[in-house]
Amino acid sequence: MRFILDPVHHQFQGGELAYQDYFDHRGALLLGKGQEITPSLAAFFNEQDINSLYYEWTESCNCLNDDSYASVLLNFPLTAPWLHLIYCETSLFRPELFFQAVNFIDQLIEHLSDLSSDFELLRTSKEITYKHSVNVALLSYIIGKAMNFKGEKLRRLVLSALLHDIGKLDIPNEILNKPGALNLDEFAIIQTHPTRGVERTSNFLLPEGVLTAILQHHERWNGSGYPQGLAEKKILPSAQIIAIADVFDALTTDRPYHAALPPYHALEILLKGSGTDFSPKVIQAFLSTVQLYPANSLVTLNSGERGVVLQFSYPNLTQPIIQILFDSDGNSIEKKRVVDLSKDSSHFILTIQYRGAR
């Protein structure tokens, strides 16, 4: 593995959002992707050597390599192009789970045209919403599996996820893609999309529960959602799952109105919403599926040393094997040293600077 600090040649402006993670000359993280660059920070950055961070791997890791990703693209043309960000740049999920999900969703999309021509219309007229729907279906599949959804129940969940925003076909693009904040009238129009989705799809022979999930995917655990203000178990389990997948994908994807957040920031936001916005049970199921410290993540240990995650294994998700790159003073270490946190109780991970955050 080669660790590269690449100088950033950019004149920073106060108020802009960080396009990528920024590091100082020693590799210390200065600012994470998506965070605001204040005027004083911009002035500071313009005077310093600011770097982005790259890795070049020579050893195998448990993420998808270019060849296997190319074969996924070939085999699953309906799904894979949209899943690149969520998997390949984040390594958030185990590869086998990713393959299962892609396979399942790809087949379902193929049959979806028999059930509803609107999905094809979504693909051709609302590209952002289409990609989002596929991503939400992937995440819903993964959460559903963790909650022991099987067979027809799992199929209905993923179908609901693919169609959850179908009502956005009736929302003008000027409102959907507005770069700034929505005014009250525009927000009221957006809030009609679950009901419009049900109206659009009610003539199709969709399996039981799909319409309800479409209607309820913006309901919140504490009753603060829309359109009906339902709470807790009055919300269909599949709608509870889609709500979480929906928010996670919206946060981690670039939108006209915000830059994507690193997945770990998004996970923190979801965790904060557990028990208020989201079902605690579903949040736990989601967390149980993610690789907390995927290979290549840059982490800081309690000793102050900084390194990259080489490998982790179940069930030791929080105790991966780390290769130390910098000592506690921030000096680069020439000789490779590897620490297996599952066997070394004196060391633990203090912070993580996410690899995919650039």
Ligand SMILES: [Fe+2]
């Ligand atoms: Fe929605």
